[in-house]
Amino acid sequence: xxxxxxxxxxxxxxxxxxxxxxxxxxxxxxxxxxxxxxxxxxxxxxxxxxxxxxxxxxxxxxxxxxxxxxxxxxxxxxxxxxxxxxxxxxxxxxxxxxxxxxxxxxxxxxxxxxxxxxxxxxxxxxxxxxxxxxxxxxxxxxxxxxxxxxxxxxxxxxxxxxxxxxxxxxxxxxxxxxxxxxxxxxxxxxxxxxxxxxxxxxxxxxxxxxxxxxxxxxxxxxxxxxxxxxxxxxxxxxxxxxxxxxx
Amino acid sequence: xxxxxxxxxxxxxxxxxxxxxxxxxxxxxxxxxxxxxxxxxxxxxxxxxxxxxxxxxxxxxxxxxxxxxxxxxxxxxxxxxxxxxxxxxxxxxxxxxxxxxxxxxxxxxxxxxxxxxxxxxxxxxxxxxxxxxxxxxxxxxxxxxxxxxxxxxxxxxxxxxxxxxxxxxxxxxxxxxxxxxxxxxxxxxxxxxxxxxxxxxxxxxxxxxxxxxxxxxxxxxxxxxxxxxxxxxxxxxxxxxxxxxxxxxxxxxxxxxxxxxxxxxxxxxxxxxxxxxxxxxxxxxxxxxxxxxxxxxxxxxxx
Numbered sequence: 247x248x249x250x251x252x253x254x255x256x257x258x259x260x261x262x263x264x265x266x267x268x269x270x271x272x273x274x275x276x277x278x279x280x281x282x283x284x285x286x287x288x289x290x291x292x293x294x295x296x297x298x299x300x301x302x303x304x305x306x307x308x309x310x311x312x313x314x315x316x317x318x319x320x321x322x323x324x325x326x327x328x329x330x331x332x333x334x335x336x337x338x339x340x341x342x343x344x345x346x347x348x349x350x351x352x353x354x355x356x357x358x359x360x361x362x363x364x365x366x367x368x369x370x371x372x373x374x375x376x377x378x379x380x381x382x383x384x385x386x387x388x389x390x391x392x393x394x395x396x397x398x399x400x401x402x403x404x405x406x407x408x409x410x411x412x413x414x415x416x417x418x419x420x421x422x423x424x425x426x427x428x429x430x431x432x433x434x435x436x437x438x439x440x441x442x443x444x445x446x447x448x449x450x451x452x453x454x455x456x457x458x459x460x461x462x463x464x465x466x467x468x469x470x471x472x473x474x475x476x477x478x479x480x481x482x483x484x485x486x487x488x489x490x491x492x493x
Numbered sequence: 494x495x496x497x498x499x500x501x502x503x504x505x506x507x508x509x510x511x512x513x514x515x516x517x518x519x520x521x522x523x524x525x526x527x528x529x530x531x532x533x534x535x536x537x538x539x540x541x542x543x544x545x546x547x548x549x550x551x552x553x554x555x556x557x558x559x560x561x562x563x564x565x566x567x568x569x570x571x572x573x574x575x576x577x578x579x580x581x582x583x584x585x586x587x588x589x590x591x592x593x594x595x596x597x598x599x600x601x602x603x604x605x606x607x608x609x610x611x612x613x614x615x616x617x618x619x620x621x622x623x624x625x626x627x628x629x630x631x632x633x634x635x636x637x638x639x640x641x642x643x644x645x646x647x648x649x650x651x652x653x654x655x656x657x658x659x660x661x662x663x664x665x666x667x668x669x670x671x672x673x674x675x676x677x678x679x680x681x682x683x684x685x686x687x688x689x690x691x692x693x694x695x696x697x698x699x700x701x702x703x704x705x706x707x708x709x710x711x712x713x714x715x716x717x718x719x720x721x722x723x724x725x726x727x728x729x730x731x732x733x734x735x736x737x738x739x740x741x742x743x744x745x746x747x748x749x750x751x752x753x754x755x756x757x758x759x760x761x762x763x764x765x766x767x768x769x770x771x772x773x774x775x776x777x778x779x780x781x782x783x784x785x786x787x788x789x790x791x792x793x794x795x796x
Contacts (some may be wrong), residue, residue, distance in 0.1 A: 293516055296516075309778055310527060310775075314531070314767065315729040317746055317749050317767075318764070322534045322767075375718065375722075427636075444740055471552075
């Protein structure tokens, strides 16, 4: 009969530098990728929300990456980022400098650039979809009133549109951050956490400890710690949305 | 507004004018960035074996290998031409059952998730059920890495004989996407003023009828957009489909892993399946696009 072990697992894992590093890398990845997706999505949504020729086609094209399965995204980008692969080829042809043997996925920093670019490609459409729909359905009155009063486009964007979209921005960021935190398929296929542990995130770490090395308790402890941290962060983030209801 | 703020605003103005002038260029760049990996995937799906991973990369295949698509539906022996491994022969079964199973599970899971999510969202948004705790509790279900939830689910499903059944997968899909459907739909409901429902209730509608006859039509686009996102999540779900099925049911993401053979990864057929797997979602996205113009309506009523 196994005895309950109160807390010693937590103490051990919090002293595990591999776990802490994975935690830090996950935070870095989520921060960079989600911020970039949000900014690009917001910018493109704002651009596409104006009327121009071919708008429907552009709109549909921007949604496409979201439809591709993560597994397929993973190995498509794995192929693209191969040394002497398409990216190297394009860079070499474009700049005239020989990039043909850039080992994107076996260099810590380049691997992160590749992974973040992959995630931006895959999930900016989600941000785009939500922010676009938010932007086009904003009420006209405050915007035209501000125009009459001589506000610049930038001021209207910053002081009227963004505050009106606040709730949806928060929810989009929270959903995206929660999903990005669990990045696995692309990571597993592209780098597998390597080179070394350079791209090992928390989901990769949990997978390796719980499944590959069969330390299920240890992996679960890591998962619980991540759950607690993300719970605190997410409650902080969605507080304004919850409070709106009580006004 | 202080002086530095004004300067920043002016700089932003100049920047924005420049960006507006180059809007088309930026859009074109974004379209190229978006389409390039898809182009590569599509080209790989038409390449014969030797050209899948050649260096320098081959942009346009020397001969179009439609066999990569054809073999998916017919099944049978696959012996890719070209390359050094031309003697390699692999046997596949048709992917048609996988596409059907995936469609059933995705449609079922998405509909269940949206229906339950809609009811829950009305409860949370309109009747304050569970206060602030319940919405967060619902959302927290999505924060747990699915790997850690798997073992209890497997035990539960074995007891209930749900392993390898459509019902089991549909329920698992619905449960795992419910947090997002509740939160997204709820945010749409929050944007519709309660006064509309109240006046409908004065006219004699029950609260439930007011929800469904007054608010629901206004958030229809939002519900559709949520459904699209949930369908994307369900369609590409891998871990649950892998562990909760054995042989009676197989979904497309699981089928995809079959192309990783012991000798090589069959990128041609795998890419072809990847391309085919996008099609149902494009169709779904296209169907709901007319709702999306008014969709995700954060303010259906102009205030």
